[in-house]
């Protein structure tokens with residue numbers, strides 16, 4: 475269950491090689507990655523672009539989109555946030571058959587920063603809240619050679635050994651200690667709720683935890699500032715529009731919700747709209 479073992483497994487996994495780089499990253503050194511307060515035009519990593527070329531001389535800015543699918547739990551209930559195991563299996567089989575490759579958040583970040591190459595059809599498969607069915611999610615993804623991104627609050631019912639086991643099959647991101655609507659909390663309380671969760675996840679999993687997802691997709695100005703101050707590399711929203719990689723805002727990466735009862739045809743239409 476060691477860090478080295480996680481890394482070795484990541485290197486052996488049949489996925490985009492950036493996973494190993496993401497897992498090998500050291501923990502953020504605590505300093506802010508962005509100046510505070512952060513004006514939108516700085517956060518956006520969104521320098522003027524002409525015909526796909528960066529004016530910063532960094533090479534080709536990535537004009538493709540990376541769909542970041544958002545799941546919550548895998549079950550046969552009617553809950554809006556549930557996806558049946560059968561539907562998830564169909565969706566993963568389609569992605570696999572159609573050439574999609576899961577990338578790590580670090581791969582996306584590198585593409586945003588320096589135009590690092592991405593696979594031809596990249597996708598991120600994220601699941602929030604640390605429900606028990608994360609095991610089903612991980613196993614289903616693994617059958618198709620995919621790895622997931624797991625956003626866990628401390629309210630998750632997963633035991634620490636379960637977290638370690640799942641962390642070896644994917645990537646772990648922070649999702650707050652108490653899963654609050656952050657906009658109801660003072661700035662200092664937002665910071666503590668996010669930071670304590672991230673520290674615990676690092677301790678438990680031995681992974682760097684450099685991504686965050688806003689609970690309920692709710693945030694205010696302080697939320698984004700705190701996320702930047704704490705050194706997170708990327709923060710994910712719970713919705714959004716398809717956005718070219720070169721135009722993404724690090725503190726608000728959009729995600730595509732996969733709702734309960736979505737037909738495979740509608741799944742395909744939605745995913746393809748994000749390419």
Ligand SMILES: [Zn+2]
Nearest residue numbers: 602603689690
């Ligand atoms: Zn959540």
